[in-house]
Amino acid sequence: MAINVTPLAVTRAKAILESQGKTDWGIRVGVKGGGCSGLSYTMDLCAALTEEDKVFDFEGLKVFCDKKSYFYLNTLTLDFVEKLMDGGFKFVNPNAKATCGCGSSFSA
Numbered sequence: 794m795a796i797n798v799t800p801l802a803v804t805r806a807k808a809i810l811e812s813q814g815k816t817d818w819g820i821r822v823g824v825k826g827g828g829c830s831g832l833s834y835t836m837d838l839c840a841a842l843t844e845e846d847k848v849f850d851f852e853g854l855k856v857f858c859d860k861k862s863y864f865y866l867n868t869l870t871l872d873f874v875e876k877l878m879d880g881g882f883k884f885v886n887p888n889a890k891a892t893c894g895c896g897s898s899f900s901a
Contacts, residue, residue, distance in 0.1 A: 796822065796858055796866055798851045802873040802882060807854050810838065819848075819855025822871060822884075823862035832865065834884045 798806070806820050821839035824832045842848050842857050849856040858866055870885040 795868070796847075796849050796856060796863075797868075797870040798849070798854065798856060799870065799872045800852075801875075802871050803851045803854050805873045805882070807852075810854075813838070815840075819857055821857040821859075822866060822869070823859055824865045834886075835862075836871075836882060 807816075810816055810818055810820075815838060818838055818840050821835070821837050823835045825835055827833045839855075839857050842855075843859070845859050845861075846857045847860065847863050849858075856871070865888055866884075866886065868887050872883045872885055874880050874883050
C-alpha cells in the first residue's frame, strides 16, 4: 500500500518548492489530533526525512510520512483542485470513517 499523489498535485507542489528556492526539498504529509472530527491533516515543506519516515517519489517530488500518520494515511490520495473558491490541495482518504464539512479533519 502507499500514498498516492495526482499529477496536478505533483506539479503544484513542485512549483511551490521551486518558487521558494527549495527544489531539493519535499513535502511532509501527516495527521495530528484536533479538528472537528478528531484528527487533522497536515502538509508542510520538508528538507529531510527522519528514521521514522516512509518516503514516496512522484516524478522527483519526495513525499514524507511518519509511521504513526501512515497508519491513518495509507491509501490516501493527495489531489489539487483548481476552483475559485475552496481550491487547493485535497486529502482523499478512504480510511476516514467521517469527515468535517471543510474536509480538513476526519475520524478513523
